Amino acid sequence: MSVDAESIESLMQAITGLSFSEEEISKNYEKIPPYLRLYEVETAEKLRVVRTLPVVASNLGPSKVKDVLIPKIDELITAAINNGEDELLLEVCRQLGTFPHLMGSANNIVNLVPPLGRVLSSVEEVVVGEAAADALIKVVAELSSTLIETNCVPLIKTVFDDDLYCSSRRAGCRLIVPCYAKISSNDIRSELKSRLINAANQEEEILLVREAAVTQLGLLAQSASKDRAEILASLVTLSNDNHRDIRAASVRSLLDLVKLYGEKELESTVYPVLERYAEDSHRNTRQNFAAHIAEFQTVFNKIGKQLGPLFIRLWEDNEPEVRRASAKNLVAFADACSKDTLNSQLVPKLKEHLVNEHDDRVRREIIAETARLLTKIRKEDSTELVKTVVSLITESGSAGAKQAVFDHLKDILAVTPPADLKNTIIPSLMKLYSDQNWRVRLGVVKNLPELMSAVDEAQISGTLVPAYISWLKDSASEIRDSAAQALGRVVKDHKSLTDGIAKSASLAALATEGNYQFRKVWITCAVELMDKGAASCIPVLVPQLMKLSSDKVPNVRLAVVKALVRLATHFDANIIKKDIISPLVELSKDEDADVRFYAEEAVSKQIYNKHVKDAKPVPRSAAGGGGDAKSSSASSFGAASAASGSQKSSTSGSAAKPASPADKKAAATAGAGKSGGKDLKK
Structure with a gap:
């Protein structure tokens, strides 16, 4: 510079x-x-x-x-x-x-x-x-x-x-x-080595200093080839020190050192130290050893020594943090150990821990590692593990375990036969149709589309589509939006289902719901259908879409205008002239600045602009129901549904007019609170 x-x-x-x-x-x-x-x-x-x-x-x-x-x-x-x-x-x-x-x-x-x-x-x-x-x-x-x-x-x-x-x-x-x-200089090197070893071994020294010295001993051994025996002896002593932090700090240094050693020392000197680590009286030492046991196994492969029993001992520890450290290293240890240890010791214990682990954080780690391990084990074992993992969705009372399964469901589905997808996983997911935890419902909504390739069109139209339409009325905004997007994915892959969804009475009822958020969800869903589905749904959905252009809530009108901008290339001249252009011109004169902004952007598009001269005045109607829905961060879903369809500003008697589209979006979810998705309560 x-x-x-x-x-x-x-x-x-x-x-x-x-x-x-x-x-x-x-x-x-x-x-x-x-x-x-x-x-x-x-x-x-x-x-x-x-x-x-x-x-x-x-x-x-x-x-x-x-x-x-x-x-x-x-x-x-x-x-x-x-x-x-x-x-x-x-x-x-x-x-x-x-x-x-x-x-x-x-x-x-x-x-x-x-x-x-x-x-x-x-x-x-x-x-x-x-x-x-x-x-x-x-x-x-x-x-x-x-x-x-x-x-x-x-x-x-x-x-x-x-x-x-x-x-x-x-x-x-x-x-x-x-x-x-x-x-x-050998004399100076010897002096420096002695200072470090003495700092580590002196019990009178401050603990912080001793701990720092211990962590450096393994690095010192990499340069001090002639003094490794002395450093090893020192670390063996420190592994049995009176203070727990010194014992825990010695784990990493011992690992750095044993990487440099041959077979004799590993068997006779180092392995007894590892056993002592696994049985240490304090969890910090056991936890530190569990975090590095996969690397120790890689070193001990030189002598064919398996540390499987030590790993399982740590995995069954009474302290959750030790079990968690072991679980996080499951795949790394599986890669380092022999196939026999993996198949005969780890896999059977894995099934047991998936079912019996009671700590949510540990179970989440086990589920994550299981998903990554499926491709590394025998097919028959992976099939059994998949069934065990999927059973957690319905049999476990833990929302955390269910969420962990959803987080890694793609990895699980990748090794699952199509027959099992259809007969086991889809029914298990559908059982969570109305789970009390909104995050669990969201996991179902987001993951069901991954399974559509394994089911026929009849099952999609008879089971999945009705489920997604019902989720459009969910109390959580993220679930409603995800359901609308999922319907778009359905019609993208199965265009023959588009008309049936577009003409659904349950879906049409959302367009006239008293709560303006449901009207917005209908617009989102209609856009997905027209954008990704068969063009035959456009004459069905456009008239209702344009009725909402005169909705009393600015947020709904804004959603209509944005939909017209996105879908401009999908409309033919007849639809534009008959249903769209007149309401669009009226929207360009809207009292709300943001609605006018996007309406003018739409009108400026050539496909709309050439029809502006055909626009006729449209009388303003009370689309979306009567009355006004009150904007309140404390309003519940029941109160919002019972109230009327327009939104008033909480600080004035006029219609809500956020200063920008970003503010408009915030205003649209004002009644939601900020609870991560629980915006409407039944």
Whole structure:
């Protein structure tokens, strides 16, 4: 990013202003220009200045960054430390982490170590220390062995030897491995290794520091090939530590280490540790082991050792979080273990857990993993699992389990024979026709179209279509809209059903319902039928559609106009001239601005515009029923249905006139509340 010299100078002055000490401020307040008094502004303004540091650095060049910018940043860090501005220090460290590639040679980059080191050793806040460590790790990656030995190693010694904050030692643990990997001196490498192991093993040390040291041991082993035996022995000891967090932290480090080991150590040393993890007295350790057991199985495949019994033990744990961690790794473990373990141990237990698991979160994970596992197991097993999963829809009292099945129904259907779709799954779904939970009903509405390829047209017209028409009257708006779209999909694939649906008395009754939301749903459904179905339905639906053009509720008239815009290419000249153009011209003069806007857009289309001269005045009628439906976020479905068909504004006596189409949509669902779909209650 290129910035002019004047802007850079202004930014430099701003950075200078941030570094004034309280003493300098009190002595020289009148001499300090107002634009440099950034110590008086909000923290957000200071952060904005600090975030310009990379821009300044990229424009100054490596030499000036080292000689000019870094000293100013150093002053800024001093001022922030003295004033206790941790948020500012955090942002400075984050920005300095981007400097290595802007400073050219390693001799320039090494100048970042002192200011970052001061933050690391002087600030108690853990997050700030971690940010300083992150930046220093990026700096170390660009330095030579000599520069690390002369600049970074002394910093590590200071952090561990001086009586500093525990956050400093915690962050310092993360510096040891990057430095160890690049240093050539065996003595210094040995010293760094000893510091890390001692920090992990010392029971007198603060827990946060010990935990950080333990998590680094596995990474250290990747570089310390000669010291792996010592590190393994240390981790074996730590796996039996008195503190639960240390035992839990040792799991990941042990995994990193065993990936480097041969067969002998895996069988004799590591496997007993894994058994201890699976039986640990605290759930954190068991949960952490469950999250990584698939990776351990991949390692143990080298010696043909199966961890199936350990996995099942964790899967049957009395703590839901442990069972959940196991369930989330079911497919990964199935991929790692042998086919015999999968078929003889995991699959039978899977059927059992699908039925007997009582925790909804665990069961959702099991259902999700089962759907992904179906293609990896034997056909006879997958058929049984499908039946078990589908049975959850009707036999389980849990709405969460039903919803989980719907979330993964496509994967389940992909391996289900057509006969089972027709004889098992469709009847199971239809049993949930009027489930009390609206999300369950929504799952049925959205997933039934996936099954249409497995059923004949007679079953679609006799079972599915009536169900979808009834869902158009559901109390949840999302279900009504999904049902209308599903009918569009039905007629798209089975055009011969279009006329029957269009002439349905149940559907036609929606167009004259007292509640305006049902009239809107009828319009949505009519659009889907005319857009995707047979053209023969257009003469049936257009007259009623145009009657709604004079509805008392602006939202309904707006829906009519939008329908005309979308369907313009579907209408022939006779339909336009006979039924459409006159009401459309009247709508272009509507009292509602949004209705006029879309009506004018429709009239401007050539297919309508050429018939404008044939338009005749249309008297305004009380379409959609009499009276006014009251707009209230507390109104129920029964009250809204009993009320009349128009919508009045809750703040005035005139018809509702939202300022924009987006507001119009919000107004249309004002009576719905914001309950995620329960907008109308029976």
